Amino acid sequence: MTVGVVLNTTGPGNQIDATVRLAQEAAAAGLRSAWFGQVLGADSPQLAAIVGREVPGLQVGTSAIPVFGRHPLVVAGQALTAQAATHGRYHLGLALGTKLLTEGAFGIPFERPVARLREFLTALRQLTETGTADFRGELLTARTPLPARVPGAEDGVPLLVAAMGPRALRASGELADGILPYLAGPRALAEHIVPAVTAAAEAAGRPAPRIVAFVNAVVTDDVDAVREKATEQFAFYEQIPSYARVIGLSGGERAADVAVIGDEKTVAAEVRRYRDAGATDVVFSGTDIAGDADRRRTWALLGDLAD
Template sequence: MRVGVLLNERGGADALDKLADDVRRAADDGFSSAWISQIFGVDALTALAVAGRGVPGIELGTAVVPTYPRHPAVMAQQARTAALALEGRLTLGIGLSHKIVIEDMYGYDYGRPLRHMDEYLSVLLPLLSGENASFKGETLQGSIGLSVPNEGRVPVLLAALGPKMLKLAGERAGGTVPWMTGPVTVREHIAPTIRAAAEAAGRAEPRIVCALPTCVTSDPERAREQAAKTFEMYGHLPSYRAMMDREGVDGPADLAVVGDEDAVAARLEELAEAGVTDFVAAGFMPGGDRERTRRFLRSAAAR
């Protein structure tokens, strides 16, 4: 199981300089990948293109960019431009986001998410492979080609949790990038569903890039209390709530990978045995715990 890190969003006029330092440090520390979320701060693809340019030897990914606000041709053009800047080290993670964001904030119809994603991929995937797209569906259409001078295809992962979306990810994408999903859910639901779909479609075994809050500490109770506060909102979003119920936990604090070095190592081993191909650590504690967590993750990445 490869080990990567989720980069924290940076603020201030020098946000991109700080992010560039974070990317370089992640590469120097030996992590296989570094990821950034697309929320309401800097644009993830633009930020990675700027911050990751000239930092070799590390995969850079989005986890994830919402699809609804960007036509798939626009997404493909931006992703291919970012991949060009990063010399082919970009992995494009995309997802539906949530009804509260797409309908209440952006004003788009969130009524047919599976149909939307399936049709979105019908335009996006050919363009990411350097081919022309010609598709007319029920939710979108695209007849276009791009001239960005990439070498090779930009890989795509879906933020897939439900069985139908996991099936789609296995059939058409390179895997899934779940957040707030524990080992029981991966072992019993995500891994078998997506692998069966990929096998039936004659595709390679899919990646399962699992991101979770992580803290190596001597005070796990305090860390879980902080996780409960920091990640509280995810316990109320329907898609994540369904995964927590499937896992049998009360909330995000129960999913956080927390404890001393031995406890966290055991949790990572459990995730690997469940089928996780890439573990992405999201640090959330300050001070000494942050540095202790980083030291542990460096050693885990080197194994």
């Protein structure tokens, strides 16, 4: 099982420089992968390409680019460039996105998200594997009157999806290489998510999918204070139906209920529960909410688990 961390920098300094420094620290701690979110700030594939080139020991990934407001031709170019820059260590994550961001930021109706995901993945697979596409769907068209290859990225790019609902899991199992569930605890993974995506992959004749579980986790002695901070910081996700659903399937009511907070023994035991539930990778997010000392302590544990 691969262990990794989401790198998220804040502060007045240069974000790219700060992220590279954090990635170097993560690699020195023994972590195997670094992941970068995509909202409206830094471009995640570019950030991953820079970090992967500066820190050769890390796998790098995007988690995750919404399929609304993007086009497969553009995303393929970004992903293939990152793959060439990192010599095969880049992983592309896609997401359905949310109504709030899609309509509020892009002014695009949030309609038929799973159908759009299917078409996006179909066109993107052609582009990342062959450098060409001839796809015309109901919602998207992707054609290559000129080649879209990137020398150095001939082996393609792993395609992962932040899928947790039944229809998105079915599409991901059929068309992607794995999933990136977030706020899904071991119970939701074992009873709902892993069986659904695995069955879809088997029915489509595809290999067993990767299950890259993103977990809010902190090693700390001040459990009550950190959980209170987590309750405040992660409350935003409770407004989003897909996250609210998976929190409930995990046995929680608040996003903080599925956060892993405690000493090394407690957190290591929870990582094992994720592995036993079917996770092939565990990526820690939110490790910075308790300050640098606890973040470093958390990363040290992850490095030990990786070994």
